[in-house]
Amino acid sequence: MAAAPSIDQLKERANAIRKLIVRITTEAGSGHPSSSLSATEVVTALYFGGFMNYDPNQPKDPKRDRFILSKGHACPVLYSAMAEAGYFPTEEIMTLRKLGSPYEGHPNMKRLKGIEASTGSLGQGLSIGIGHALASQMDNLGFNVFVMLGDGEMGEGQVWEAISCAAKYKLGNLTAIIDQNGYQQTGATSEVLDLTEFQPKIEAFGWHVQTIEGNDMESVVAALTAAAEVKDRPKAIVSKTRKGYGILEVLEKEGDLNFHGKPLPPDLAEKALALLDS
Template sequence: MPEALNVDQLKAKALEIRKLIIEITTEAGSGHPSSSLSACDVVTALYFGGFMNFDVKNTTDPNRDRFILSKGHACPVLYSAMALAGYFPVKEIMTLRKLGSPYEGHPNMKRLRGIEASTGSLGQGLSLAVGHAIGAKMDKKGYHTFCMTGDGEMGEGQVWEAIASAEKYKLGNLTLIVDQNGFQQTGATKDVLDMLQFQPKIESFGWHVQTINGNDMSQVVDALKKAKAVTDRPTAIVSKTQKGFGILPLLEAEGDINYHGKPLSKALAEKALAFLSQSA
């Protein structure tokens, strides 16, 4: 596990990851950069803030903490963070979505070490995370399981069955992070299926819940510390974010603040990388 970084160092690491997200999706000519950018701060904190126990040389260590990216289409953020953490060479992720590459458009645990679950069928990740958390209790292991969903997939019934099950089994070793960026494939989530406020809904199942600005690294770090301190019940962090955070003004200028499932053109990517550097 890398040495835990402080908030300023985590912000710098998140900037590195944002740049990689743009570079690899533009190189691929496909992918989900905006969905990855919104989740970047939380994923950065998990891998580099000292919140997860992992060993890049022993990715099957039974005592490792788990991270399941249920919103699997945002895998550019996961691949970028894992590469910088040392799981695999950074240059390899430039083959994202290329024929034969293990860096597929959604995480595939059969092809890439360190991936805990093959995800992309939205709504399933939290059920897998519940299974890991129950397994830890059965095996008397101390590992913690984190799962990130998108806010669009929170409309799936399976998610709420998993939430109910996690409370039943008192899974204090489980943390759900909802990347609430306000959009899904076909538009704004409030227009597709307005779930209103997530915190009171999840709290009603007996969970400990926090709502934060998920693009504010200080809030992210504080929330993860509080979540790890709760051990008698499952915890959730409703992470309110902006899709395309970091380059949102450029996407607004393009007339598409959702920018779902399409890469930046090479010209726009150059602008985006320069914009990120200037914003640092």
């Protein structure tokens, strides 16, 4: 069994994924780079930190672990990580959002191997994850399920029904990660619908919950390690992040820290890539 990568190696991988996120969204002329950048540490740790069992050459292995990106608009981080993991050639994801490309603006499981759920209608991913987690237990397959949600998405009632349901069935093979980057499409989540703090609310349903600095790789790895030890109930990680993390210096100069649903124009992308290279 290969040795687990070091924190520095995971940081290097995250940086490579960030560069891809910037490149593919700028090439597309659309997409959600800032929402993807906030989630990069968690997605990197899941795919490359030894927390998920998967084989790009056997994407339908019934015993594979599942990752469901409920905040499907952040698919650039997923496509970039999967390309780095060997699911498909890196150059292919440069066709993001182009006519006829399978790399759509939201994940489509019917067009890409390794995509576990077609997401983007916010609020549904955790329910899908519960279905997978229940199937794992009922069929004695032993796989784990990880679901990433956005903090704006937490305003959907279906999410809280799912939280209640997962606790009822004591789904110890389910981990939900909330990418709490503080913004959604129409503004700051604190102004649209302030549901924070998330931890006591989710704990009240019987979940094991941790709150971490989600752009700190060491904290992410420690939280995923701790969550893996909990087997008797569902787990949640409230991942406090910053939208656009990694290129914040560039976004701050533009005066827009949300930067939701718009790519960096070529001149800004060049500055962002130079910052990541440094």
